[in-house]
Amino acid sequence: MSTTHGSTNVHDRAQHALADDFLRQAVHFTTDRLRYKKQAVTGEFGNWEAWRERGRQIRQHTIANLDYYLDLFTRNLEAHGAHVHFAATADDAIHALREIATAQNAKRIVKSKSMVTEEIHVNHHLEEMGIHVVETDLGEYIVQLSGETPSHIIIPAIHKNREQIRDLFEAAGGERLTTETRDLAAFARRTLRRAYLAADIGITGCNFGIAETGSIALFTNEGNADLVMNMPKTHIVFMGMERILPTMEDLEVFAHLLPKSATGQNVITYMSVITGPRRQHEADGARDMHVIILDNGRSRQLGDPDFQAVLHCIRCGACLNVCPVYRQIGGHAYGSVYPGPIGAVLSPLLNNGEQYQDLPYASSLCGACYEACPVKIPLHDMLVRERQRFVASGRVKPAERAAFQAFRQLFGKAGRYQTTIRIARRLQFPIAHDGYIRAKIGPLAGWTMSRDFPVLPKRTFRELWPELTRKGNGRG
The missing domain is CATH 3.40.50.10420 (NagB/RpiA/CoA transferase-like)
Structure with a gap:
């Protein structure tokens, strides 16, 4: 099967x-x-x-030698x-x-x-x-x-x-x-x-x-x-x-x-x-x-400052038991013999090519895996670094690349950011109800299916700040 x-x-x-x-x-x-x-x-x-610290030291020394x-x-x-x-x-x-x-x-x-x-x-x-x-x-x-x-x-x-x-x-x-x-x-x-x-x-x-x-x-x-x-x-x-x-x-x-x-x-x-x-x-x-x-x-991980510590793993499975992603989807969804946070890091490292390159994205980056690991492997940091390497390799969907380029342009300057927020505040009303955006349209569908998406407030914190400052000075 x-x-x-x-x-x-x-x-x-x-x-x-x-x-x-x-x-x-x-x-x-x-x-x-x-x-x-x-x-x-x-x-x-x-x-x-x-x-835990003693275990980390032993594994670090062993792998280094x-x-x-x-x-x-x-x-x-x-x-x-x-x-x-x-x-x-x-x-x-x-x-x-x-x-x-x-x-x-x-x-x-x-x-x-x-x-x-x-x-x-x-x-x-x-x-x-x-x-x-x-x-x-x-x-x-x-x-x-x-x-x-x-x-x-x-x-x-x-x-x-x-x-x-x-x-x-x-x-x-x-x-x-x-x-x-x-x-x-x-x-x-x-x-x-x-x-x-x-x-x-x-x-x-x-x-x-x-x-x-x-x-x-x-x-x-x-x-x-x-x-x-x-x-x-x-x-x-x-x-x-x-x-x-x-x-x-x-x-x-x-x-x-x-x-x-x-x-x-x-x-x-x-x-x-x-x-x-x-x-x-x-x-x-x-x-x-x-x-x-x-x-x-x-x-291949030896001498790599980003990933050598993955070889410290003792295969206890503790990271699986605390991972909010694994706890929802189980092990077979990872498509690899190594599931959970350790699998999301290890499988792409052991296998060249694109077969497991999406696994580092199957994580909330909450850091619970690090807290559970008996030898303190920073799996959450490694997941971020694997994502960085994936992007740097150029294997990113054109739509995703275009979306992040637009994000950088819009939010790279304060004036553009403020203008974007004002426009978005007006455009949100057709899809907003009772203070939340619940429309399942395009990229929003995956988010609003399982998360709350509050509408943008009438005034941003930056717009409120001068008024808050004046009130604070008045009390002084």
Whole structure:
């Protein structure tokens, strides 16, 4: 099922989402719950701003020295017996995956939640090879069955209700189910257990790579990643090149920042740290471990004073939960695997061309995303800079360019401004009623449909000022 509704325009996709009452209610309900839980747990935790600042400092230092920490991480990984593959592009990453799967004669693969694999469409490429892939995160499993992409970074199936989930499970399993949580969970448990036991390869993402030890840290609430990386004989890790932390001590900071920001949990249910494949004396773990480190446009942000900080992101999803735009339209309206404020910034940066160039305009620039971000990424500033770059590139509609040129001419001089206001005051009366302009004409239609547009007052502040000054002096 398509999640973009046949449109490449975020405005059209947003209009479709706004007409979906269930979607809007579901997104509101879930994001409200996550926001309130975060407020409660961070308030009890104390010194939250100090923890945010420490997280920002760690990420800033790491990204500023990313080449050093990537090299150290790689050397330590290889010293523990893992194979490291650097992928400059999505095609390079898929090529490495294909080679590993072919060498293992893989027929079945299980995956835990990974935004990087969504970014490069890993499932699609594996299915082209005739390999059966099963997502084991419950939310990801649901959207996989529906043929959709995740609509939230942390809660992929935020837009689905119990009846829809039951129907998907019945179609997949050929058995009758109720909408009771215990029945749906039991079906998923039975199905996924069979997949774990049959899998040739397990694929995971990576929350953090620890440079000093060559370790991979994974955070989950279902424990599925532990089964994915331990039961199959081969474990493949997909990792964005920026997901590095220098030390285990730094991991402690993010063991607090990530779950509290993402789901309002005091601690994550499962935090698993693995260092290389199974050793001879160990009872479990994959015998073969591959780590595919992906660039795919990330390195273009290094050294860029405007956008390097976007690489600080830890994919907690907190910015989505507070964004007034995301909370109205959900994730699929963005047309990208990364929705919300982080997606509106990141997607145009990772993808050259015009495909995502309209996403920075899907924002109110209110700054709530910055206040929510556990590492203080100034996403609202970045959105403005991306708009500036878009305009500077010349990819602006002629009508929009003409409108702003006229605006500059009319409002660039005080005399022109005053004349324009006097003319507009006379012209507004045919479309004004009860003190508001409600006409849905041309560009006004999008504004007056959801906002109040007060009529121009009889006298402007500038015209009133001399009179106010005289009265003030008289009182003196």
